[in-house]
Amino acid sequence: MGNLSMSDNRKRKQNTDFYKISGSSEIVRAGDCVLIRSSQPDKQPSVALFEKLEKLETDIEGDLMSANKIEGKCILHSFLDYTKLENIGPGDYYSRFGYRVGTNEVTPHRVPVYCKCEMPYNPDWLMMQSDGCKTWFHPGCVNMTTAQARQLSKYLCDECS
Structure with a gap:
């Protein structure tokens, strides 16, 4: 060559x-x-x-x-x-x-989504579970700060409260 x-x-x-x-x-x-x-x-x-x-x-x-x-x-x-x-x-x-x-x-072809924002679970972001319906939410998606969410012992979403 x-x-x-x-x-x-x-x-x-x-x-x-x-x-x-x-x-x-x-x-x-x-x-x-x-x-x-x-x-x-x-x-x-x-x-x-x-x-x-x-x-x-x-x-x-x-x-x-x-x-x-x-x-x-x-x-x-x-x-x-x-x-x-x-x-x-x-x-x-x-x-x-x-x-x-x-x-x-x-x-896989798809993954489960959570919260109102319909995002997949991210282990780097805090999520909290409603004690009523067992649905998971990000604090910011329910008008709460991460600090406020960490202080909760129980959480009920808007649908459950």
Whole structure:
């Protein structure tokens, strides 16, 4: 194969065993999870799992993620495992869904929702259960602060009171 010029649309890929995150001592390998910086400054980073790492031998941009968007490594837990953690660190994340790239399959197809806001359970947000109907609510969705909700020994929603 001859040399590729910058105007050549072909890309030669070569598998690599690791990538050192610039500005850090962290090493990313296939199977690691990382935080990917959003191109929009006001958005949170995304979590990605690397199945394999490749380096391009040209500087031509493609639809591959650029390594310079990696902020750092993280740990991706199943939702159930995350809810069982005793200490949650800044690098701990959870996923409700699994996604298979080859088949575009997402599992599960949906999750239960709660509260008036019809959001899935989030272990990082306080919820309280009505003692009457056993429905779960976020304090803010029933015009209550988190501090007020923590002081309650019993709670009845508007429908039950």
